[in-house]
Amino acid sequence: MKHDSSEEIRGILAKRNLIWNLAIKDFKVRYRSATLGFLWMLLNPVLQMIVLSIVFSFIVKVPVSAPYPIFLLCGLLPWNFMAMTLGAGAPSLVNERNLVKKVYFPREIIPISVTAGHFLHFLVALALFLPFPLVILHTWSWALLALPIPILLLAGFTVSLTSLATMGDAFFRDTRFIVEALIMVWFYATPIFYPIEFLTTFADKVPGWIVPVLQLIRFNPMAGIISMFRKILLDGTLPSLFDCLYVGSITALLMIITFGLYRRHGPVVADHM
Amino acid sequence: MNAAIQVSQLTKTYRIHSHRQLLATQPFSLLRRSPSGDLLVALDTVSFEIPRGRIVGIIGHNGSGKSTLLKILSGVTRQDSGTFTCHGRVTSLLELGVGFETELTGRENIYLYGSLIGLSREWIEEKERDIIAFAGIPDYIDLPIKTYSSGMLIRLAFSTAIHTEPDILLLDEVLGVGDDEFRHRSFQAIQKAVERGVTVVIVSHGLAFVGSFCSMVMCLHQGRVAAMGPAEHVVQVYMDLVSVRDMIGEVRNGNTRLRLTQGAFHVEHGDRMLSVGKGIGLNLRKWDADFSSTEAGVDILELNDRTACLRLSWGHWDLDQIWRIELVSPVCIRWIIENGDHLHEEVDGVEIEAMVSGTFRSYILPEEIRAFPETVHRGFNMEYLLARMKPRAFAGVCESLDDRHSVILDFSDCPRTGSTQVITGGNLMPGHILKRDFPTQSGNRQLSITIHLPDREATTSFFATHRHRPGVASGSLSMEVVDDGLHLVWNGSKLTCDPGLHVVSGMLTDEPPPDWESITTPSGLILRATHRILPLVSVWTLHGDGSGISWEVALEILDRIPAFHPRVSLDFDSPVPDALEFSPPTRKGRDGLELPVDPGCTSIPGVPARLRLAGGIVRTRGALHD
Structure with a gap:
């Protein structure tokens, strides 16, 4: 059977129905026996926001330009989407071995459906959050029209990275633990509860070898994405072109690698379950 | 295009890793073209073509x-x-089980499965009702499938699969599962689909099934097509592969040889093969499915001239059995099966299965030999021929009615629970499968089976030993349990006709014969007849001496029986011989002769109760003429 790339992409698109069913299934399975059900999806980030707000605006004072909770959520929502998708997505192919070993379908569908489910939830959370900066900070502007750019980049970045981790996990079960550890470190290496400028303020207070590490944070694609969200929502200005191009090319690169890996290893992934 | 499936030079190699791959040892193998590891060639340049609208069976050993x-x-x-x-x-x-999500309900899974394929x-909405109806589980359809039994899962899966109206249906061993009724409907559904032009490919271990159901069979051996074509030919090829290449050991005594294969054994007696097909082995019953011993891994623990000791392990379940097979004499095989602890608890039952040569055309009971009905010889029908044989502990086959050269499976050391069946080996494989079921719950951790090979002496002595009818005698007259009834017998032949001397409840016109159990006591013989429908046991106390046979019957009533008017009746085909004398005298009743009952036994004092129903003496004056 010959497969070319466009045929494969068409194959995935033809299975929209399946992506949707799998995403729904994930949520049904996860929240079916919980009394509060879907509410947990909203309660968790709110709790996280309250705790982080108390810590970083009262105990450790992080200087920010906007009210701290608004500033925080602006970074926390995209981060949570990425981190939760990656965390849940990495073991997903192995968890679905019942399906994978019994039926043929493009294997990308599994991480894509995990991403789709979380993405939907992210959009809901974002819609609920959006009025606060716009009303409180009066950041209504034409720049708001650029909001789909960081959203799409975030989605593209997340789906590629998650798919990569999913495939990796199918071959080496250690991947899921590496991903967990990575997410934990990554959280602090991403300007979520602090502005990126904050890094330069204490460059003279830390040992010399840490400074280049701190500089690396600037190349963190999540830093770029969050800074795009902040520019639009907190400052009412367009995101920087550098951020767009940089994150865009990282995402494109990841997508190509991931797609290539699925082309080569997707059809035989069932042999490794 | 008339071919449904065309395969050309197909090759697949698996890499076997002794341990799970570790990121530390092979971090970049995902990116390399040829990762390391031992190679296992699963398919080796396989080529074939399957025409449209055929049912094709694929047979072959594991792996x-x-x-x-x-x-x-x-x-x-x-x-x-x-x-x-x-x-x-x-x-x-x-495989067993399907691409279903255990947390979702049956209905949700239908939709998920539909979107998967x-x-x-x-489309699914349109078919949903048919799928549920065919699966026959309407009450469970909105429950999560984690609550389903495996039989229900297979029903739902098969029903969903067949209703998706595929052009090609691939089934892997699936139809071994489920009850007969569902299996039967599945076969019909498949046949209907094939008439519409659907092509069906079935992987199966059941040779009889493949032979009768598939219009074309393919045998795979070590990743290559060993044979493909009409069932008869291909099954023969497969059997040759089993009996010769798979032999793992041999036991001999005189002119008899046992060939041990993977999880079964074949018997060669003189220059004849007595066993055919898979030979003599067993199935584990679990989840309504059969798992053959030929699927187990076999270790030889001990092997010498006369005896073999094998360990069978079903690796993926962690179950094991020890088999001791001994050729006691050239005409007697002793086969002792011991279940491992785990197996004993996990498995519902063990089914002994012996496939014997087609020259054996009659079956054998302790009392008589009967020819197989024509229907058993033909086609695939799992007929429960000997359903009534339940209490008998043995079954055998013989070559003809006159010739008592036979193979007898003697289960007399085994628990008496379970049932025996004889099933045809299918039209392409002349032979019969003798099956005997042993539920593991009844404590039969160890089974001991004796197989008597064709030998007139062995057969005669078997008959002599097992032709035991519990009863008492007075001279040539005796009262014995024959064919599930208590009868008067003169010189070995029955005087009375079925059902003999029996308790009539007045409730049922046609009660099935009871289960008999005999206990010998110093005062005589006690026979307990447990009735199958009424909650009733009749206890017959018999004593025979020169003066005649005294009998007494008491009733143990276990539960209330409405409108119960028990009588004791005795049926004769022909006129009652004059020389037969009853005391107290009989009178003519509705169903034959009636023996007078105690007046007190018509009103029953409450249950449970035990009461004397009747008693008397029967003797002969002089000789009877038959």
Whole structure:
């Protein structure tokens, strides 16, 4: 059977129905026996926001330009989407071995459906959050029209990275633990509860070898994405072109690698379950 | 295009890793073209073509590549080299269990499965009702399938698969599961589909099934096509592969040889093979399915001239059995099976299965030999021929009615629970499968089976030993349990006709014969007849001496029986011989002779109760003429 790339992409698109069913299934399975059900999806980030707000605006004072909770959520929502998708997505192919070993379908569908489910939830959370900066900070502007750019980049970045981790996990079960550890470190290496400028303020207070590490944070694609969200929502200005191009090319690169890996290893992934 | 599936030079190699791959040891193998590891060739340049509208069976040993082939055809995995084309939409049911999500309900799973194989929501909505009806589980359809039994899962899966109206249906061993009724409906559904032009490929271990159900059979051996074509020919090829190449050891005594194969054994007596097909082995019953001993891994613990001790392990379940097989004499095999602890608890039952040569055309009971009815010789019908044989502990077959050269399976050391069946080996394999079921719950951890080989002496002595009818005698007259009834017998032949001397309840016109149990006591013989429908045991106390046979019957009433007017009746075909004398005298009743009952036994004091019903003496004056 010959497969070319466009045929494969068409194959995935033809299975929209399946992506949707799998995403729904994930949520049904996860929240079916919980009394509060879907509410947990909203309660968790709110709790996280309250705790982080108390810590970083009262105990450790992080200087920010906007009210701290608004500033925080602006970074926390995209981060949570990425981190939760990656965390849940990495073991997903192995968890679905019942399906994978019994039926043929493009294997990308599994991480894509995990991403789709979380993405939907992210959009809901974002819609609920959006009025606060716009009303409180009066950041209504034409720049708001650029909001789909960081959203799409975030989605593209997340789906590629998650798919990569999913495939990796199918071959080496250690991947899921590496991903967990990575997410934990990554959280602090991403300007979520602090502005990126904050890094330069204490460059003279830390040992010399840490400074280049701190500089690396600037190349963190999540830093770029969050800074795009902040520019639009907190400052009412367009995101920087550098951020767009940089994150865009990282995402494109990841997508190509991931797609290539699925082309080569997707059809035989069932042999490794 | 008339071919449904075309396969050309298909090759698939698996890498076997002794331990799970570790990121630390092989971090970049994902990116390399040829990762390391031992190679196992599952399919080796396999080429064939399957025409449209056929049912094709694939047979072969474990690891011969059958399942790999189905996986590749269904797209679950990909070949290393070679090509294949499937014309039309493919639906597959691979391995036991299906692509279902245990937390979702049956209905939700139908939709999920439908979308997995690429059907639209509208299509499934249209078929939903049919799927549920065919599966026959309407009450459970909105419950999560984690609450389903495996039989229900298979029903739902098969029903969903067949209703998706595929062009090609791939089934892996699935139809071994489920009850007979569902299996039967499944076969019908498959046959109907085939009439519409659907092509069905079935992987199976059941040779009889493949032979009678498939219009074309393919035998895989070590990843290659060993034979393909009409069932008769291919099954023969497969049997040769089993009996010769798979031999793991041999036990001899005189002119008899036992060939031990993977999880079974064959008997060669003189220059004849007495066993055919899989030979003599067993099935584990679990989840309504049979798992053959030929699927188990076999270790030889001990092997010498006369005896073999084997350990069978069903690795994926962690179950094991120890088999001791001994050729006690050239005409007697002793086979002792001991269940491991785990097996004993996990498995519902063990089913001994012996496939014997087709020259054996009659079956054998302790009392008589009967010819198989014509229907058992033909086609695939799992007829429960000897359903009534339940209490008998043995079954055998013999070559003809006159000739008592026979193979007898003697289960007399085994628990008496379970049932025996004889099933045809299918039209292509002249032979019969003798089956005997042993539920593991009844404590039979160890089974001991004696197999008597064709030998007139052995057969005669078997008959002599087992032709035991519990009873008492007075001279030539005796009262014995024959054919499930208590009868008067003169010089070995029955005087009375069925059902003999029996308790009539007045409730049922046609009560099935009771289960008899005999206890010998110093005062005589006690026979307990447990009735099958009424909650009633009749206890017969018999004593025979020169003066005649005294009998007494008491009733143990276990539960209230409405309108119960017990009588004791005795049936004769012909006129009652004059020389037969009853005391107290009989009178003519509705169903034959009636023996007078105690007046007090018509009103029953409450249950449970035990009461004397009747008693008397029967003797002969002089000789009877028959």
